[in-house]
Amino acid sequence: MANHSASHPAHVQHHFVDSDQQFDSAKLGMWVFLVNEILFFGGLFCAYIIFRAWYPELFTQAALQLDKVWGGVNTIVLIGSSLTVAMAIRSAQRNEIKGLRINLMITILLACVFLVIKYFEYEHKLHLGIAPGFFWNPAPEVTATLDHPQANIFFSIYYMMTGIHGLHVLVGIGLMIWLYIRAGKGHFSAEYYTPVEITGLYWHLVDLIWIFLFPLLYLIE
Amino acid sequence: MSAQEHHGHHIASVKMLWSVGIGLTILTVLTVVVSSLGLPSPLDILSALAIALAKAFLVATFFMALKWEHRFNAVLLIGAVVFFLLMVGVTLLDTMYRIEVVPSF
Incomplete structure (x- = not known):
């Protein structure tokens, strides 16, 4: 049974001893999920490594089709969004709900900028017939430099x-839209901001994956 | 590790967060510059990976706050990386020593 002599705030579920234990458990759960995510992307990185070992010349040629300027801009956009999500957590810890919402909104906007840039990159490639696997149908200007x-x-x-x-x-x-709405409803405070914290961890992992994708895909030549 | 140590959550300072953000941006510019130097074969990939690892270290240590976390969370992250390397290593032991690459691949 829980110790009812201790203060038991509304956000603490009855199977936790206190707020801190609930917070740490949620965070541990998130880290276990991130391990799963790392190994999930790990399978893809493994495929990358094998094919690169088999066809090193292909990777150096094909990387020239990717625009390293836009890849670099997107890297900085994601780093900026990681910074604002860290600032959002800081705001929540300091009970500054307005700051929390502003930082979440900036993070959402930066994430949208990332996707818009990615969309234009895909659009440009697909227009040139640079499509995956079976759909590969390159235009002559592509095959002039990429003949493999x-x-x-x-x-x-x-x-x-x-x-x-x-x-x-x-x-x-x-x-983050969900967090933004909940923050607006006054669900978060310095005492309870677990969803902000663990969404932040998720977001940093998305940034981490890109930190490796960018040099491995765009910068090898 | 006493319960006292973990009482109250670590609040990162604005200065620290911005320093890490600026550091990551500088490293991003650096990796693009280094890649355009046209370094010889093993050096180019090693320099790109070294910079990416430095960036990953900054993100995990400061943004993900592993520095102030229960050590067990860092053990999970390092464990994931170890198992990833194991997966790559064992797979390469197969694919790098085949007499012939599977023709359709």
């Missing part, structure tokens, strides 16, 4: 890795 029988494999990996990463960004936007 396995060129479609690089782009299968590219679309799969950046696509699933993009999906994670989309999920993150959804989560």
Whole structure:
């Protein structure tokens, strides 16, 4: 039985001893989920490593089709959003709900900027027939610099890795809209901000994955 | 580790968060610059990975606050990386020593 002599705030579920234990348990659960995410993306990185070991010349040629300026801009956009999500958590810890909502809104906007840039990158490539696997149908200006029988494999990996990463960004936007609405309803305070904290962890992981995707896909030449 | 140590959550300072953000931005610019130097084969990938690892360390330590966290969460992260390396290593032991690459791949 819970110790009822201790103060028991409304947000603490009855199976936890206190607020701190509930907070730590939620965070531990999130870290276990992040381990799962790392190994999930790990399978894709593993595919990348194997194909790169098999066809090193393909990867250096194909990377030239990716625009490292836009890739770099998107990296900085995601770093900025990681910073604002960390600031959002800080605001919640200091009971500054207005600051929490402003930082969440900036994070949502930066995540949208990331996806818009990604959309234009995909659009440009698909226009040139740079499509994954079976759909590979390159325009003459592409084959002039990229002439490799396995060129479609690089782009299968590219679309799969950046696509699933993009999906994670989309999920993150959804989560942060949910946090923004809940913050507006006054659900969060310095005493209770667990959803903000663990969504922040998720968002930093999305940033971490991109930190490796950017050099491995865009900068190898 | 006493309960006292964990009483109250660590609140990151604005200065620290911005320093990490600026550091990550500088490292991003650095990795683009280094990649355009055209370093010879093993050096280019090693420098890119070294910079990416430095950035990952900054994000995990400060943004994800592992520095002030229960150590167990850091153990989980390191464990995930170890198992990832195991997966890659064992797979490469197969794929790198095949007489012939599977033709359709």
